[in-house]
Amino acid sequence: MKKLHLTFATALLIAGSFFAPSAQAQAPLKIGYTSVEYVLSQMPESKQIESDLKAYGTQLEAQVKSKQGEYQTKLEAYQKGASTMTPVIKADKEKELQTLGQSIQEFSQSAQQSMQQKQQGLLRPVLDKIQKTIDAVATDNGYTYILNSDSGSNPVLLHGPKDGDVSDIILKKMGITPTANAPAAPLTQAPRTTSTVPAAPQKKRK
Incomplete structure (x- = not known):
């Protein structure tokens, strides 16, 4: 299962008021940034989401393989007995x-x-928690805006000073001690259920 870079998770977070406005409109402009992927990778909830997605994907995969097995069995039976079947039965x-x-x-x-709906449903509460913490950190530390630094098709932040990175502040606000060299994103992409089906025999035209 491939590692997920959470592009869709980032989009969800941006869509929900990702920018935290300053309490005082006249205050000096102060901009910070964070990596949603990094923050999420440090949260204990991410491991449970990973486990739940894997279990759910396994169930779906098993159902698909069961149906494929049934198809293959019937196809082989058809191929073995086709020569003796009447036109109607064939x-x-x-x-x-x-x-x-x-x-x-x-x-x-x-x-x-x-699978995608399951993934989004599991991520939504965690993303909401991150958003609320970002809002709180922005208010507590006087940030006018907090941008997202994750890479993607349309990265929000291209460059910024190290002291503008508030990722660890966000984690500490949630009671999480940042771990060095944490993976960028522990969540896996929704597993694809294989659906390769041999072509069914076509009725010959006279």
């Missing part, structure tokens, strides 16, 4: 295989959507 078996193959494809697509 056509019926071909239709059954085509319907089953389509069902597997549809289930696999549905499983992918379900």
Whole structure:
């Protein structure tokens, strides 16, 4: 399972008032930045999310493989007995295989959507917690804006002084002691459910 760089998580956080305005509009402009990926990787909740996603993905994968096994068994039976089948029975078996193959494809697509929804549902409370802490840190330390420094298709921060990084302050505000050399993102990408289905035999046209 590939490591997730949390681009969608960052987008969710930015969409929900990521910039914390200063309490005093006339106060000097003070800008800080943080890495949402880094903060999330340090949170104990991330390990539970990782575990829950892995278990959920395994269940979906097992269902897909079960359906594929059923398809393969019926396909092999068809191939072995096709030469002795009557035209009516042969056509019926071909239709059954085509319907089953389509069902597997549809289930696999549905499983992918379900996995993404599960992932977003697990991340949402954690991202909300990070957002509230960012707001509190900005208020406590007089920051006008706090930007996101994570890399991605559209990084918010391209350069900034080290003393502007408030990531560890955010963690300490949540009661977490930062760990050196922590992985950028412990969460894994939603596993893809394999849906490779051999082509069903086509009814020959006369």
